[in-house]
Amino acid sequence: MVLLAHSLEVTLDQGPFFNPKDLQVQPLKGAPPRELGKAGIMASDCEPALNQAEGRNPTLERYLGALREAKNDSEQFAALLLVTKAVKAGDIDAKTRRRIFDAVGFTFPNRLLTSKEAPDGCPDHVLRALGVALLACFCSDPELAAHPQVLNKIPILSTFLTARGDPDDAARRSMIDDTYQCLTAVAGTPRGPRHLIAGGTVSALCQAYLGHGYGFDQALALLVGLLAAAETQCWKEAEPDLLAVLRGLSEDFQKAEDASKFELCQLLPLFLPPTTVPSECLRDLQAGLARILGSKLSSWQRNPALKLAARLAHACGSDWIPVGSSGSKFLALLVNLACVEVRLALEETGTEVKEDVVTACYALMELGIQECTRCEQSLLKEPQKVQLVSIMKEAIGAVIHYLQQVGPEKQKEPFVFASVRILGAWLAEETSSLRKEVCQLLPFLVRYAKTLYEEAEEANDLSQQVATLAISPTTPGPTWPGDALRLLLPGWCHLTVEDGPREILIKEGAPSLLCKYFLQQWELTSPGHDTSVLPDSVEIGLQTCCHIFLNLVVTAPGLIKRDACFTSLMNTLMTSLPALVQQQGRLLLAANVATLGLLMARLLSTSPALQGTPASRGFFAAAILFLSQSHVARATPGSDQAVLALSPDYEGIWADLQELWFLGMQAFTGCVPLLPWLAPAALRSRWPQELLQLLGSVSPNSVKPEMVAAYQGVLVELARANRLCREAMRLQAGEETASHYRMAALEQCLSEP
Numbered sequence: 001m002v003l004l005a006h007s008l009e010v011t012l013d014q015g016p017f018f019n020p021k022d023l024q025v026q027p028l029k030g031a032p033p034r035e036l037g038k039a040g041i042m043a044s045d046c047e048p049a050l051n052q053a054e055g056r057n058p059t060l061e062r063y064l065g066a067l068r069e070a071k072n073d074s075e076q077f078a079a080l081l082l083v084t085k086a087v088k089a090g091d092i093d094a095k096t097r098r099r100i101f102d103a104v105g106f107t108f109p110n111r112l113l114t115s116k117e118a119p120d121g122c123p124d125h126v127l128r129a130l131g132v133a134l135l136a137c138f139c140s141d142p143e144l145a146a147h148p149q150v151l152n153k154i155p156i157l158s159t160f161l162t163a164r165g166d167p168d169d170a171a172r173r174s175m176i177d178d179t180y181q182c183l184t185a186v187a188g189t190p191r192g193p194r195h196l197i198a199g200g201t202v203s204a205l206c207q208a209y210l211g212h213g214y215g216f217d218q219a220l221a222l223l224v225g226l227l228a229a230a231e232t233q234c235w236k237e238a239e240p241d242l243l244a245v246l247r248g249l250s251e252d253f254q255k256a257e258d259a260s261k262f263e264l265c266q267l268l269p270l271f272l273p274p275t276t277v278p279s280e281c282l283r284d285l286q287a288g289l290a291r292i293l294g295s296k297l298s299s300w301q302r303n304p305a306l307k308l309a310a311r312l313a314h315a316c317g318s319d320w321i322p323v324g325s326s327g328s329k330f331l332a333l334l335v336n337l338a339c340v341e342v343r344l345a346l347e348e349t350g351t352e353v354k355e356d357v358v359t360a361c362y363a364l365m366e367l368g369i370q371e372c373t374r375c376e377q378s379l380l381k382e383p384q385k386v387q388l389v390s391i392m393k394e395a396i397g398a399v400i401h402y403l404q405q406v407g408p409e410k411q412k413e414p415f416v417f418a419s420v421r422i423l424g425a426w427l428a429e430e431t432s433s434l435r436k437e438v439c440q441l442l443p444f445l446v447r448y449a450k451t452l453y454e455e456a457e458e459a460n461d462l463s464q465q466v467a468t469l470a471i472s473p474t475t476p477g478p479t480w481p482g483d484a485l486r487l488l489l490p491g492w493c494h495l496t497v498e499d500g501p502r503e504i505l506i507k508e509g510a511p512s513l514l515c516k517y518f519l520q521q522w523e524l525t526s527p528g529h530d531t532s533v534l535p536d537s538v539e540i541g542l543q544t545c546c547h548i549f550l551n552l553v554v555t556a557p558g559l560i561k562r563d564a565c566f567t568s569l570m571n572t573l574m575t576s577l578p579a580l581v582q583q584q585g586r587l588l589l590a591a592n593v594a595t596l597g598l599l600m601a602r603l604l605s606t607s608p609a610l611q612g613t614p615a616s617r618g619f620f621a622a623a624i625l626f627l628s629q630s631h632v633a634r635a636t637p638g639s640d641q642a643v644l645a646l647s648p649d650y651e652g653i654w655a656d657l658q659e660l661w662f663l664g665m666q667a668f669t670g671c672v673p674l675l676p677w678l679a680p681a682a683l684r685s686r687w688p689q690e691l692l693q694l695l696g697s698v699s700p701n702s703v704k705p706e707m708v709a710a711y712q713g714v715l716v717e718l719a720r721a722n723r724l725c726r727e728a729m730r731l732q733a734g735e736e737t738a739s740h741y742r743m744a745a746l747e748q749c750l751s752e753p
Contacts, residue, residue, distance in 0.1 A: 060083065063079060594622065631650075
């Protein structure tokens with residue numbers, strides 16, 4: 001290393017002993033070499049030499065041979081100097097430049113990067129700076145940027161970003177520039193982001209940015225690129241450091257008074273974590289957005305702010321908006337601006353729609369819908385809700401107008417999916433307004449949902465594209481379901497109650513589509529599938545389908561009897577309920593399935609599948625289990641007599657369950673006279689006996705009149721249908737219990753032979 005040190009001393013006195021500028025190949029697209037300084041050895045000063053028209057430069061070929069045959073560092077230095085002089089003397093093409101790199105190889109820069117001793121009188125980083133300069137030149141070739149010899153240098157390069165040193169040292173600055181050029185080139189390769197993340201680059205970039213030393217702006221730019229390419233992996237590897245950057249950016253955003261606040265609006269969505277956003281960041285972000293959106297702005301200033309607000313709404317709901325007058329005014333302003341933007345974009349035919357901005361506005365409108373329908377702890381006061389509903393109604397009218405213009409060729413576009421989503425969110429809460437327009441659009445919505453259902457994989461891809469378009473830089477969250485039909489289910493549930501919309505839905509084939517959809521979704525919950533990883537939206541979708549079918553059973557019984565799809569649905573309900581009622585945490589879905597099946601059984605009672613088959617017996621046994629386990633006798637302090645109380649499993653969800661339970665009791669009562677085998681089966685289950693025993697053990701005053709009526713209905717029909725049932729009830733003190741509860745019909749039935 002003595003000769004090497006001597007050569008370096010000479011070159012430091014006389015300037016760089018070679019100019020990497022002459023070795024530069026065409027840079028990787030998206031990662032151009034930066035010209036950030038003049039001093040020192042800088043690969044970023046490189047520019048391609050003029051191309052050689054044809055043939056090879058004999059002098060260059062001789063020097064390349066010397067470079068390949070160099071036996072030590074001194075000879076390699078000398079050969080490199082000769083090569084650079086030869087390059088200046090003639091033109092070379094890309095192949096020749098690549099041959100120069102092949103001649104240099106990786107061994108020499110590898111030794112430079114790992115050397116711990118510098119020549120006497122030189123800074124300790126001078127050898128590493130030379131190594132990085134060579135490596136940066138290599139990385140200007142995309143193939144070399146992905147070479148294992150470059151990738152295994154990522155941990156070393158990452159340490160250079162945070163190394164301490166003289167901030168005014170030109171050589172050190174050059175080394176930092178070249179380091180960023182290397183890392184940026186690697187990031188531009190197909191698997192580069194993964195290697196950078198694994199090599200600790202994300203944490204190093206965060207620390208370099210927070211240190212605000214030389215090149216910190218390059219650190220931020222590279223961080224943005226990595227987050228856009230691999231958000232989940234970045235947060236998994238460097239969450240504390242990324243949160244520190246988010247805190248810094250949020251604080252800068254809150255304090256900014258110049259145009260930088262608009263630039264930060266574009267950066268900040270990328271730095272919002274997939275988990276919880278720190279509360280101090282939310283405060284700063286909301287304060288900054290309030291100042292921006294409360295000012296008179298041009299569209300290029302306002303649109304990034306709306307998109308940032310939409311991203312926060314997607315990630316945090318309304319939790320980022322403060323409670324009180326300022327928060328309610330800010331939310332009202334957000335929704336108002338979003339509605340105006342939607343109307344301006346969609347009402348004027350022929351205007352180019354900024355789809356990313358409008359989709360962000362859709363997210364803010366959804367936030368407005370949620371807050372306007374929230375009864376407790378809403379940020380909005382009642383007058384504000386009334387005003388916003390009126391404003392959102394006009395915007396939804398514009399969405400309907402847009403969807404009416406959508407032809408078959410556009411149905412798979414992400415923006416159409418986003419527009420259907422916001423309409424679905426509106427219809428889930430409001431169907432009375434815009435009824436005529438909604439009815440006119442229903443045929444399109446059914447066809448659209450059917451198209452995406454039949455191409456489910458594309459529907460999932462559309463959902464991801466929508467999320468990327470407006471809300472999230474990468475993957476969608478749980479509030480962006482992957483099929484259009486699920487978006488429309490709540491609205492259709494309301495519409496099937498009304499005669500006009502229901503007839504349109506039936507005419508367009510919506511019931512058959514819903515049956516197929518229900519059966520397909522049900523498969524996801526069947527044995528063999530891991531239900532623990534299913535999103536809640538699957539079960540909610542199944543429940544909403546049940547509600548739609550319940551509406552059709554009540555309002556269109558003829559459809560249930562004649563459409564074969566409902567026979568298939570009934571078979572699925574019968575085979576599924578026995579296992580479902582045994583599963584913890586799925587009582588509400590079991591209640592929907594049991595009640596729907598009981599109501600359909602009344603209409604399909606002549607079906608062979610309901611004539612005492614094993615499936616039908618298993619279904620009714622499970623239905624009895626659901627109906628019979630809802631209430632228990634509970635002792636009360638200071639009283640000798642127990643009271644009727646809800647079972648622990650039912651108590652927490654009774655508000656959502658009770659209507660289904662009463663409807664199920666009524667439906668079971670109606671099935672008893674239609675299915676002769678049902679009363680003996682109920683007797684074998686001991687439900688009538690246990691029911692009378694329960695009523696006899698509690699105070700009659702603790703049993704509400706509607707409960708008495710429901711119990712009496714079941715007991716009377718069982719007693720009328722089967723003599724053995726009557727005898728069993730008498731043995732259980734049925735007449736006395738009927739007298740105590742003033743069940744006149746039951747008392748009379750049991751008094752007969």
